[in-house]
Amino acid sequence: MVTHPLSHERPGRxxxxxxxxxxxxxxxxxxxxxxxxxxxxxxxxxxxxxCPSCPGERxxxxxxxGLCAPGSPEPAARLELQAFRxxxxxxxxxxxGLESKFHPRxxxxxxxxVTAEARCKLISWLIPVHRxxxxxxxxxxxxxxxxxxxxxxTPVAADCFQLLGVTSLFIACKQVEVHPPRVxxxxxxxxxxxxxQQLCNLECIILNKxxxxxxxxxxxxxxxxxxxxRVESCQxxxxxxxxxxxxxxxxxxxxxxxxxxxxxxxxLLAICSLRLADQMLHHQNPLDLxxxxxxxxxxxxxxxxxxxxxSLNGDSLPHVLPPGxx
Amino acid sequence: xxxxxxxxxxxxxxxxxxxxxxxxSRIALKKExxxxxxxxxxxxxxxxxxxxxxxxxxxxxxxxxKKVRVQRTQSSFDPFEKPTSQVKRVHSxxxxxxxxxxxxxGKESPKVxxxxxxxxxxxxxxxxxxxxxxxxxLGEGSYxxxxxxxxxxxxxxxxxxxxxxxxxxxxxFTAIREASLLKGLKHANIVLLHDIIHTKETLTLxxxxxxxxxxxxxxxxxGGLHPDNVKLxxxxxxxxxxxxxxxxxxxxxxxxxxxxxxxxxxLKLADFGLARxxxxxxxxxxxxxxxLWYRPPDVLLGSTEYSTCLDMWGVGCIFVETIxxxxxxxxxxxxxxxxxxxxxxxxxxxxxxxxGVHSLPHFKPERFTQYSSKNLRQAWxxxxxxxxxxxxxxxxxxxxxxxxxxxxxxxxxEYFSDLPPRLWELTDMSSIFTVPNVRLQxxxxxxMRVFGKNNSYGKGLSNSKH
Numbered sequence: 001m002v003t004h005p006l007s008h009e010r011p012g013r014x015x016x017x018x019x020x021x022x023x024x025x026x027x028x029x030x031x032x033x034x035x036x037x038x039x040x041x042x043x044x045x046x047x048x049x050x051c052p053s054c055p056g057e058r059x060x061x062x063x064x065x066g067l068c069a070p071g072s073p074e075p076a077a078r079l080e081l082q083a084f085r086x087x088x089x090x091x092x093x094x095x096x097g098l099e100s101k102f103h104p105r106x107x108x109x110x111x112x113x114v115t116a117e118a119r120c121k122l123i124s125w126l127i128p129v130h131r132x133x134x135x136x137x138x139x140x141x142x143x144x145x146x147x148x149x150x151x152x153x154t155p156v157a158a159d160c161f162q163l164l165g166v167t168s169l170f171i172a173c174k175q176v177e178v179h180p181p182r183v184x185x186x187x188x189x190x191x192x193x194x195x196x197q198q199l200c201n202l203e204c205i206i207l208n209k210x211x212x213x214x215x216x217x218x219x220x221x222x223x224x225x226x227x228x229x230r231v232e233s234c235q236x237x238x239x240x241x242x243x244x245x246x247x248x249x250x251x252x253x254x255x256x257x258x259x260x261x262x263x264x265x266x267x268l269l270a271i272c273s274l275r276l277a278d279q280m281l282h283h284q285n286p287l288d289l290x291x292x293x294x295x296x297x298x299x300x301x302x303x304x305x306x307x308x309x310x311s312l313n314g315d316s317l318p319h320v321l322p323p324g325x326x
Numbered sequence: 327x328x329x330x331x332x333x334x335x336x337x338x339x340x341x342x343x344x345x346x347x348x349x350x351s352r353i354a355l356k357k358e359x360x361x362x363x364x365x366x367x368x369x370x371x372x373x374x375x376x377x378x379x380x381x382x383x384x385x386x387x388x389x390x391x392k393k394v395r396v397q398r399t400q401s402s403f404d405p406f407e408k409p410t411s412q413v414k415r416v417h418s419x420x421x422x423x424x425x426x427x428x429x430x431x432g433k434e435s436p437k438v439x440x441x442x443x444x445x446x447x448x449x450x451x452x453x454x455x456x457x458x459x460x461x462x463x464l465g466e467g468s469y470x471x472x473x474x475x476x477x478x479x480x481x482x483x484x485x486x487x488x489x490x491x492x493x494x495x496x497x498x499f500t501a502i503r504e505a506s507l508l509k510g511l512k513h514a515n516i517v518l519l520h521d522i523i524h525t526k527e528t529l530t531l532x533x534x535x536x537x538x539x540x541x542x543x544x545x546x547x548x549g550g551l552h553p554d555n556v557k558l559x560x561x562x563x564x565x566x567x568x569x570x571x572x573x574x575x576x577x578x579x580x581x582x583x584x585x586x587x588x589x590x591x592x593l594k595l596a597d598f599g600l601a602r603x604x605x606x607x608x609x610x611x612x613x614x615x616x617x618l619w620y621r622p623p624d625v626l627l628g629s630t631e632y633s634t635c636l637d638m639w640g641v642g643c644i645f646v647e648t649i650x651x652x653x654x655x656x657x658x659x660x661x662x663x664x665x666x667x668x669x670x671x672x673x674x675x676x677x678x679x680x681x682g683v684h685s686l687p688h689f690k691p692e693r694f695t696q697y698s699s700k701n702l703r704q705a706w707x708x709x710x711x712x713x714x715x716x717x718x719x720x721x722x723x724x725x726x727x728x729x730x731x732x733x734x735x736x737x738x739x740e741y742f743s744d745l746p747p748r749l750w751e752l753t754d755m756s757s758i759f760t761v762p763n764v765r766l767q768x769x770x771x772x773x774m775r776v777f778g779k780n781n782s783y784g785k786g787l788s789n790s791k792h
Contacts, residue, residue, distance in 0.1 A: 083633035086732040090572040098510075116384065118346075124381040125344055132342055162346035174499035175506065183495055191345045200496040207497060207505075208524055214506040221574075258384035305385065312383045 084228045092225050095217035099265050102216035107151035108259065113158040114151065116259035122147075122165045123257040129189060130169060135177055137249055141218035141266070142172035144256050146206065149216075153209045160202075163194045167202045175214055219252045222270030230287055240283045247281060248273035250317045254309050261309075264302050268294055272302040276310065458484060458523075458532060469498050474535065483535035484520060488528050501529050504598040507575055514757045515566030517586055517596040536586035536594055540648070543587050547769040550651035553712045554767045555591065560645050561742060561749065562593035562758060567641065568733035569754065570595070571634045580640030581620045582647065591766030592757050618657050618664050619643065623675070623725045626661050626668075628687030635730040642722030642730075649715060650706040654723070665694065672725055673699030680726040714741040 084091075108114055123144060130140045147168040150156075156164055166186040173180035183196050207214075227245045231238055251273040255261040261269065271292040278286035289299055310317065461474040464485065475486040489501045508519040508531075521532035540559065544551065551559070563585060570577060577584075577595060584597040618626075622639035625632060646654040655671075657664030669675070674697045675683045683689055702720050703710040709719055718741040721731040731739070737750070748761045758764050 080631070080633055082728045083635065083732075086734060087571055087574075087634060091574045094573050116386075120384050121381045122346055125342075125346060127382075129342055132338055162344075165346075170496070171502065174497070174502045180499055189343050191343050193345055196494075200491075203496045204491075204524060207502070212502070212505040212509055212522055214502065215510060254382050257382040260385045309385055312385070316382065 081228065081232065084232065088225065088228060095221055096267055098217050099267060102145060102149070103265055104148040104152045105263050107148040107262065110155065111151060112155050114156055114161055118158060118161055119259055120257045122161060126165055126169060127253050127257070133181055135173055136220070138176050138218055138220040139169065139172045140253070141220045141256070142175060142214070142216060143169040145216040145218065146171055146210065146214060148262065149210055150206050162190055163198060163202055166190060167199055167206060170199070171203060171206060171214065217266055219256070219266040219270045222267045223248055223252065223274065226271060226274055226287060226291065229291055237285065240285060243281055244274050244277040244283060244287065247277035247317070251276060251306055251310055254313050254316065255306060258309060260305065267292060268298065268302050272299060272306050275299065276303055276306050458486060460486060469500060475532070485533040485535050487531040487533060489530070491527055491529055497529060501531070505531060507598050510573070511570065513566060513569045513754045514592065515562045515594055516569065517594045536588050538587050539583055540585040540587055540593070540644070541582035544582060544648065544651070548651055549770070550708050551648050552767045552769050553649065555769065556645070556648045557742065557745070558591060558758065558764070558766065559593050559648060561737070561745065563595070563641060563644065564733045564737050565758070566593070566595040567637055568737060571637070571733055576634060577637050580637055580644065582644060585644070590759050592759065618661070619653050619655055621664065622727065623665060623668050624686065624727045626665050627683070627689050632727065634732060635727040638722055638730045638733065641733070641736070642719055645719055645722065646706050646709070649712070650708050654706070661688070662693065668725070669694060669697050671700055671702065671705045672723060673697055675725045714739065717741070
């Protein structure tokens with residue numbers, strides 16, 4: 001339904017259809033002008049050189065164009081709602097049913113080298129990377145899921161970890177993006193410390209290890225689902241629903257980077273992010289939490305943790321919060 | 327402008343470049359005698375990358391000395407609450423680090439990548455290339471070649487879709503989509519994926535073998551199919567589509583070549599290379615997806631936002647084609663011609679019949695002749711021979727996407743009311759032909775039920791766009 005401002009932010013993307021370019025141009029000026037990292041901004045020229053330090057970089061600021069403008073949903077959004085009316089309940093049922101099969105609770109338990117800190121660092125980097133390419137939130141979610149599930153199958157050395165990150169993103173994009181990235185672009189992002197052969201090999205290994213089971217239910221799906229439900233129920237106004245979704249998405253991104261949140265299922269994180277977003281935005285008609293089927297203690301526990309995470313990383317969410325919130 | 331844009335882009339790109347770890351001398355999948363394979367490297371690197379402030383602070387980032395263990399109160403939703411309130415350290419130290427096995431890691435030749443070669447399958451679940459005997463070639467497509475094959479285990483016939491692995495961009499996205507989507511689909515009207523064989527040069531998808539496809543079947547029986555068979559085919563098509571649509575999957579490339587027909591008349595949806603799980607709705611699809619004849623007008627007019635109704639237009643076209651014996655909208659030239667053919671029958675849309683049509687990228691009212699809508703039977707007379715057929719076709723062939731009947735709703739249409747009720751109670755994997763008295767009728771001029779010997783997997787392939 002409602003377009004993510006984020007998804008359309010792909011300036012200068014060569015193969016984008018015209019409609020996308022138009023929307024990219026409509027992104028807020030500060031968003032476009034502000035680089036993702038305000039450090040030296042220089043490319044590390046050779047292997048093993050030090051990376052540019054980027055003080056004050058805010059990985060999450062792209063999210064967005066922030067609060068959605070009021071107004072009726074676009075025609076396409078109405079179309080999606082139509083399909084949602086026909087099939088929404090069964091989509092939810094199936095995705096929810098698949099959740100436990102695709103949920104890696106402790107992907108690092110058997111890892112000799114990869115630490116929660118390294119995972120956090122990698123995902124904190126993948127977030128601006130996926131945004132830079134204009135990939136959907138769905139791609140990011142799938143990438144992180146593929147990464148985590150692969151980690152449960154195979155010990156990975158610390159110095160291959162970044163390669164695993166971009167390869168997971170590569171696979172995720174091939175699943176859902178119209179224009180997946182080129183291998184060269186991904187290698188370039190890693191300062192060319194890996195080879196094409198390595199990336200393609202690892203892709204094969206991942207596909208093999210996961211037996212091509214790649215269609216995980218994602219936080220992205222559940223955020224959309226709950227937001228649709230809310231708009232459909234006619235209680236919430238569309239603007240509140242969309243604002244909550246935009247903020248919740250930012251929180252969900254944060255939570256993916258923090259290993260402590262791995263124990264929570266995507267549907268739980270989605271509903272709790274929306275709940276917290278409603279609270280922070282002081283919405284008049286907050287989401288009805290019963291639709292998730294989770295007991296109150298479970299919801300409360302997860303929401304508390306999210307709240308803590310948001311207060312630790314508040315500066316990452318400036319664009320989705322009302323001015324002067326923090 | 328473009329220069330400025332690309333400069334900005336590349337500058338942002340540079341800033342994203344990061345090395346998250348230091349030494350990458352090699353990557354190799356090591357097969358240990360333990361059950362787990364390892365990806366290992368010669369040298370451990372634990373150096374922290376700079377630019378740490380870009381990293382999201384996890385809950386356990388607060389230094390121990392500053393950590394204040396706060397009782398979580400249920401009402402602590404003060405947004406100004408400072409991060410000093412640490413709930414609890416979530417990671418226990420002991421699961422963070424298992425001793426890294428350095429054995430043999432340094433001894434292996436640095437060039438070795440043998441274990442990553444998928445020709446030694448790392449998983450026993452994965453099929454071995456030699457468990458199937460390759461028979462004749464059935465067809466060739468842009469990225470795959472299809473062979474008839476035979477299982478050495480049970481002697482059953484299979485179709486082997488052999489996908490060449492490109493060096494450049496790794497595994498083709500079509501293969502990834504087809505394999506990952508089909509793995510989760512088990513339905514009598516969806517082609518069954520038996521096995522995946524991953525070798526160094528190729529990826530082979532092993533499918534159940536189905537004798538022919540709807541395109542060949544119609545070629546063999548020109549002039550329209552037996553009305554009862556049309557109904558059974560359409561019912562099965564809708565059953566399969568309803569199944570995937572309920573699972574959040576669009577086929578996106580419906581056409582007769584992609585509907586396989588078994589010798590008993592079972593219809594199976596195939597070629598999921600362009601299918602995808604529905605995703606964030608704002609996400610745009612490539613508008614080069616559906617073969618022109620079966621492409622809905624909204625997509626032809628440049629809409630890139632579509633949903634399950636995309637597939638339903640194709641169902642309408644196929645329904646008409648099976649009943650009438652000619653393609654519903656056989657455009658000869660381009661998109662414009664294709665649209666003209668559609669509007670000639672259904673009427674040229676306007677804001678009244680199709681709210682929002684004027685804002686579609688390629689809709690230029692002056693470019694289209696103004697046609698009024700007609701009864702479908704005027705265009706396809708055989709629709710009037712069967713009760714409710716015209717009504718069902720008109721509900722599927724709606725220019726305004728929102729008005730198109732869903733697969734689920736179409737299954738309840740009166741057109742199907744003379745079929746045995748048990749057809750609606752079948753389990754997913756049961757064929758409709760398990761219901762008594764449901765069987766394929768002989769087509770006109772058919773003395774024996776012998777169907778085309780030529781399989782047409784390849785035909786479907788070669789026509790698909792990538």
